[in-house]
Amino acid sequence: KGDINAFMNRLGISWNIQQVVWDSYNPHPELATLPPEIVFVGRGNQNPETFNMENAASKPLEELVLLFPGYLGKAPGANITFTPLIESGAQSGLQQYSNMVRRSFFGAQLVTRGLPHFPSAVDYTLAARVSGGASADTSMASKKTDLIVIADIDFISEQFFQIRSQGIPGLNFDNVTFFLNALDQLVGDESFVALRSRRVKHRTLESVESRIQDFVTQRTLEEQEAESDAQVALTEAQRRLDQKVGEVQQRADMDAQAKQILARQIQEVEQRRFTALKNNIEAEKEARIANSKENMESSIRAIQNGIKTFAVLLPPIPVFIIGVMIFFRRRRREAEGAASARRLRS
Structure with a gap:
């Protein structure tokens, strides 16, 4: 069985496979139901360095989509040049892989609803150019590294070739373009990169995207507040349960067996109350999150309808x-x- 972490370290790359990057940026209202772990990378994600404009492979890109990607970094002690090519947006963060997988009798199942999303101040590197000497591993010391790494194994899956060949309106993803640009750059022939970049430029309504992004940010903050309130309530309920059991254990007028029986009875009663309270808190949290999402989508539809009306009347x-x-x-x-x-x- 292969060890992907050891392999990456030998190349001088740090990649935590237990963490998934999420990003709230989604310029496609028709795809609003997709989880934020489906990462859309575009120039409207409030990160001016989302595409490396100094690199020929990433400079002409307009939009990419990555499916549950990880993030890359330079491994400690690596003697390499690590150049980020693709970065996440301003409203992004990390999700633990263990939170997204539920084990059951039928095997592992992917869970994407109801997950907490807390933005961080970090712009995560989703693709990078790695060149120069090898890592601190002495077995690789005499070898040179020259590669482009993308933190998504499904980045160039078959459906992206189908989308490109069919020319589906609104889905102008540059996954295939970036992949071909990377290959050309690695083999040292960039003559087709400029030719491949000659295509229709898709102008976006920047002011509208900015307003939509404000609604997305507000929704993220409301979800974060709901998660925090739910966690505080659950912690307090658990504290009361532990306190009552502790009071029974400290009673001096009962023998050990009586304490154990009474503690078990109290624990069973309080556990049922705790479970009911937990379900109510979770239901309230989900309702707040759903209401926040509905408000965001309603605001976005109002903006779009206003633009359509303006386009008809003007x-x-x-x-x-x-x-x-x-x-x-x-x-x-x-x-x-x-x-x-x-x-x-x-």
Whole structure:
């Protein structure tokens, strides 16, 4: 069985496979139900360095999507040059892989709903160029490293080739482009990189994206507050349970067996109360999160509907103004012509 961590360390790369990067940036309202662990990388994610503009492979990119990616770093003691190419957005963080997997009789199941998301101040590296000497491992000391690492094994799966070939509107992901650019750069032939970059530039409504991102940030803060309130309530309930059991254990008027029986009875009663309280707290938390999500989606729809209305009403206005101007101009000419005709007859 292979050891991916040891392999990465030999290359001079640090990659914690137990952590998954999430990012709240999602420029596709039709895909709003996707979990934030489906990471969209674009220029609207409030990180100006999300694409490395100094590298030919990443400079022409506009949008990528990564499925439950990890993050990369330079391994301690590695004698390499580590250059980030792709980074997460401003509203991103880490999710423990163990929180996303539930073991059951039918095997491991992926869980993506109800997970806590706490943003951090770190921009996580999702892809990087690694070059130079090898790591501190003496067995690799005489070998040179030159590679591009992407922290997502599904980054170039078959569906991205299908999306590219079918030209599905609104899904202009650059996964295939970045992959081909990386290959060209590694083999030393970048002649096709510039050619591959010649495509239609997809202009986005930056002001609208900024307003939408504000709603997403507000939703993240509300979810974080709901998680925090739920955790405080559960901690307090657990403290009361432990306190009551401790009071029984400290009673001096009972023998050890009686204490054990009474403590077990109290624990059973309090455990049922704790379970009911926990379920209520979780239900309230989920309701707050769902309400926050609904408010965000409603606000986004209001922005989109306003833009659609503006797009319908604005174009006829210049035509109407020009029509009015032409109408009055013709009326004036007709009046002037009639006056001239009357003067000639008189």
